[in-house]
Amino acid sequence: MNDQIVSVVVGTVLSGGLGAAIYQIANARAELRRVRIEEHKAGPEAESILLGGAERAVASLQAALDRAEYSITRLEQLLEKREKRVAELERELDSAKSRLGVVQSRLADFDQRISGLEEEEK
Amino acid sequence: MRWLLRNIPEPLLYHPWEMLIAGLCLLSGIPLALGAPSPSSMNRFLSPFVVQWWGGTLGLGGSAIVVGLVLAYVRPRVATVAWRIERAGLALLGSASLVYGVAIATVAGWPGVLPAATYSMFAAACMIRAVVLQATARGIKRDE
Numbered sequence: 001m002n003d004q005i006v007s008v009v010v011g012t013v014l015s016g017g018l019g020a021a022i023y024q025i026a027n028a029r030a031e032l033r034r035v036r037i038e039e040h041k042a043g044p045e046a047e048s049i050l051l052g053g054a055e056r057a058v059a060s061l062q063a064a065l066d067r068a069e070y071s072i073t074r075l076e077q078l079l080e081k082r083e084k085r086v087a088e089l090e091r092e093l094d095s096a097k098s099r100l101g102v103v104q105s106r107l108a109d110f111d112q113r114i115s116g117l118e119e120e121e122k
Numbered sequence: 123m124r125w126l127l128r129n130i131p132e133p134l135l136y137h138p139w140e141m142l143i144a145g146l147c148l149l150s151g152i153p154l155a156l157g158a159p160s161p162s163s164m165n166r167f168l169s170p171f172v173v174q175w176w177g178g179t180l181g182l183g184g185s186a187i188v189v190g191l192v193l194a195y196v197r198p199r200v201a202t203v204a205w206r207i208e209r210a211g212l213a214l215l216g217s218a219s220l221v222y223g224v225a226i227a228t229v230a231g232w233p234g235v236l237p238a239a240t241y242s243m244f245a246a247a248c249m250i251r252a253v254v255l256q257a258t259a260r261g262i263k264r265d266e
Contacts, residue, residue, distance in 0.1 A: 006228075007172050010221050014172075014179050017217025021186065021210035028206030035200055 133191040140251070143244070144187035147215055151181025163234070167225040179218040186211025202262065205255045212255075216248030 127135070134141045154160050154177025164173050190208025194201045223241030226234040 006167060007169050010168055010172055013217050013221055014175055017179060017213045020213035024206045024210035028203045031206055032200060032203045035203065
């Protein structure tokens, strides 16, 4: 008996939910009909076109921003590589300069020795 | 992170709770309606027919919520229709979860208070969401 009562109560609750759902679905159909009639009457509204356009514009802007961000990152990496290369070249130039200084001083020594030898020959 | 945000569909991104729980109810409700084994608390609480009915309510409610949420994003022009469908699903799911909460509380007694409260809260959440959707739709109609 108890089980029957419980089943009846539960059935009532579930029926309540089902009834509310059927009511909503029936209203949804009426709503859909109303929306379609309005769309048919008014044609495509400027607002929706504008909204659609704005949405597309925002989406393309987002894509462009993403592309720009990617390009910036790539350029930054490239710039970093270049900077490293420039620093390497500067270091090489410095060492070349110091080597050149050594060679110049040796050359000056040779010059002196040559002029000394020339004077001795005379 | 950005990749994830870009690739998650909008209904799931903005309504993760509703979508995932409704999806879960849909997946678990349909087999129950077709006669799959049901939770033991429900078997002890209700007759097999009512359990199947409950499973059907769960499945239908879940599917209606998913359809309503997705439709509102796919076709914003018919958002009010989509909200009606979602409210239908909320009514079904709310009643089904209330029944499950009461069943757990009745069968398990005190140890079942926590799960029973969880399902009752879920029913309350369904009701609140339905009321919010109704108010939103009314607000839009008033603005029109």
